[in-house]
Amino acid sequence: MPKRSKISMSVIRRLPRYYRFLNQLDQDGVTRISSTELSARLGLTASQIRQDLNCFGGFGQQGYGYMVHQLAGEIGHILGVEHRYRTVIFGAGNIGHAIAAQMDFGELGFQLIGIFDNDPQKIGTVLHGIEVMDLVWFQDFYKKYVPEMAALCIPRSAIEETVSFLYGLGIRNYWNFSHYDISMKYPDAVVENVHLNDSLLTLCYEISHHDKAKKPVALLKHEK
Amino acid sequence: MPKRSKISMSVIRRLPRYYRFLNQLDQDGVTRISSTELSARLGLTASQIRQDLNCFGGFGQQGYGYMVHQLAGEIGHILGVEHRYRTVIFGAGNIGHAIAAQMDFGELGFQLIGIFDNDPQKIGTVLHGIEVMDLVWFQDFYKKYVPEMAALCIPRSAIEETVSFLYGLGIRNYWNFSHYDISMKYPDAVVENVHLNDSLLTLCYEISHHDKAKKPVALLKHEK
DNA sequence: TAGATTGTTAATCGATTAACAATC
DNA sequence: TAGATTGTTAATCGATTAACAATC
Missing domain, CATH: 3.40.50.720 (NAD(P)-binding Rossmann-like Domain)
Known part of the structure; x- marks a missing residue:
């Protein structure tokens, strides 16, 4: 079933987050989720999630969505969590x-x-x-x-x-x-x-270049 | 001089590595470096390094290259290391x-x-x-x-x-x-x-999907 | 001046998003 | 069947690479 050719690093780095999130949903008793709902919660597009998953196989069901527990399991298996x-x-x-x-x-x-x-x-x-x-x-x-x-x-x-x-x-x-x-x-x-x-340097850059208007006024006096 | 419009995250995440590397070179007494030489040492293309730096300004000198100490300072300043x-x-x-x-x-x-x-x-x-x-x-x-x-x-x-x-x-x-x-x-x-x-999960994925032929033979017997 | 290497524009490549036919 | 949502193809967007004119 896997159509694995060469998965991009961008996709791979999103998998652990999916995995973490789906396990959380599973623990919370959620059994079913659509790509749209997932995308809203993760701050991604539904399209991207479906693209990502379809790198590895069709884990969903048309008209229905994805089974949370099963999908978490599939992603865990893709990541290789059983290896030790x-x-x-x-x-x-x-x-x-x-x-x-x-x-x-x-x-x-x-x-x-x-x-x-x-x-x-x-x-x-x-x-x-x-x-x-x-x-x-x-x-x-x-x-x-x-x-x-x-x-x-x-x-x-x-x-x-x-x-x-x-x-x-x-x-x-x-x-x-x-x-x-x-x-x-x-x-x-x-x-x-x-x-x-x-x-930490990346964070420093981000803070330094973030819209200054949002900084608390009290801090401005420390700046040159 | 900075032509900062909207710097992409990909560029920003490379800056700390440039910074670290240039400081190392500086400490080692290297005064001058070309984008080609830098690219070879960092495993990037010279083009990318020049593109990245030119997001912030022209720090080099045509026909000559970049002054290591000065460039490290410029990048440090871009990152905002002086902020505390x-x-x-x-x-x-x-x-x-x-x-x-x-x-x-x-x-x-x-x-x-x-x-x-x-x-x-x-x-x-x-x-x-x-x-x-x-x-x-x-x-x-x-x-x-x-x-x-x-x-x-x-x-x-x-x-x-x-x-x-x-x-x-x-x-x-x-x-x-x-x-x-x-x-x-x-x-x-x-x-x-x-x-x-x-x-760690990303690493697990990478190990699991890396060319098995390179694994030491002794490990194969532990696999199903 | 000639050689080297930047800064920058254009071309390519890859990743994300949009659209929609397939199908549960 | 009708509605919903996937899987997948096509369009768009962004990032990387290549090319080269500018210039030290």
């Missing part, structure tokens, strides 16, 4: 800590199987039930458990060396929180970047 | 903790002036030199310091109420880590979302 890719976090600093504790890896297609760091202060501490291991053990760990994805939460200074090491062992999938462009050096790697600095 | 928008973090959990400790707000156009939470366990603790304050004090705090941006790191259950409260006080700029679509309810708000779940 074995995942290791590198870097037990603040960000590593946060994602270890906070992410529901199991519901999002992954399974956290280890956390590594090279800081003696952090090694041996326990994050969210998992003991932080010494990076020097990782080669053995890799052979034994063959992790498939690395979440990179390490400082700028260590990132290049670490990626080179991990890539050398065979890891090709990266969730990258460090400011380093993995794809430039390793074109066959699958990389999802979370660059918080870039995100 | 007064910022408050809501939620002193893992993510709030991480961004308080890790982000160089001052270099990115912001200034962290407070952290609030409603959990008695967290109130009074100190994150990165700032004491976590009780959310009930925020109204007074707002009157006194007029924060301009709110970083939202609070659980799903509390986000709706919190945003309603903050918006009511007059805050219009949000860096949103919570799974809640602020812009749907408050169309005039300036929102930058960091949805880590969505990011």
Whole structure:
């Protein structure tokens, strides 16, 4: 049924939002929804939603709409949430800590199987039930458990060396929180970047260029 | 000189990367660079880089290229890094903790002036030199310091109420880590979302649909 | 001046929106 | 059957790439 040729990144990045939204509706007991209703709630066009879904198959019913529970399931399957890719976090600093504790890896297609760091202060501490291991053990760990994805939460200074090491062992999938462009050096790697600095700068731009008239008057005196 | 009409989001989201890259080059002592050289290093086309920059002005010199230090400065100015928008973090959990400790707000156009939470366990603790304050004090705090941006790191259950409260006080700029679509309810708000779940699901999709032939053989036996 | 590289216009490509026939 | 809403094709819009004249 899937007519998958080459799905554009624009479409792919909308899928998690559909998924999140449909699951919410499902939990709220909504059984059926039309593309028009969905579009109103998501701030998109109905046309776009139907186009997006039809990249993967015809999940709706003419004259009726989409079954919420079923569609959520289909999208989850498209995303691959059932996979449980074995995942290791590198870097037990603040960000590593946060994602270890906070992410529901199991519901999002992954399974956290280890956390590594090279800081003696952090090694041996326990994050969210998992003991932080010494990076020097990782080669053995890799052979034994063959992790498939690395979440990179390490400082700028260590990132290049670490990626080179991990890539050398065979890891090709990266969730990258460090400011380093993995794809430039390793074109066959699958990389999802979370660059918080870039995100904050984007917000800074948006605030700076937003219609000044809407700013609270009190702030104007601080401006040149 | 700026010919700013309406800059597309695609362009804006590339600016922080240019900025980061040029600063790096500047630190490395590179004084001059051509769009072709930049494009090779960033994995873009020279044409696109010149188009992007010319949205804001002509920063180069024909036959010569761009001055690295000057261009970095120009882009920083376009982004608004000198602003120091007064910022408050809501939620002193893992993510709030991480961004308080890790982000160089001052270099990115912001200034962290407070952290609030409603959990008695967290109130009074100190994150990165700032004491976590009780959310009930925020109204007074707002009157006194007029924060301009709110970083939202609070659980799903509390986000709706919190945003309603903050918006009511007059805050219009949000860096949103919570799974809640602020812009749907408050169309005039300036929102930058960091949805880590969505990011991870996108990665899951990418891994799942990446050429299977490249997977290590050892993994195939785990697949159905 | 000749060579290089920008700034900018034109051409292409891709993504979104509109329209409507198919069909539940 | 009539009404509704999808799936899909066509039209539009926007973003990227190519080309080249301007000029340092």
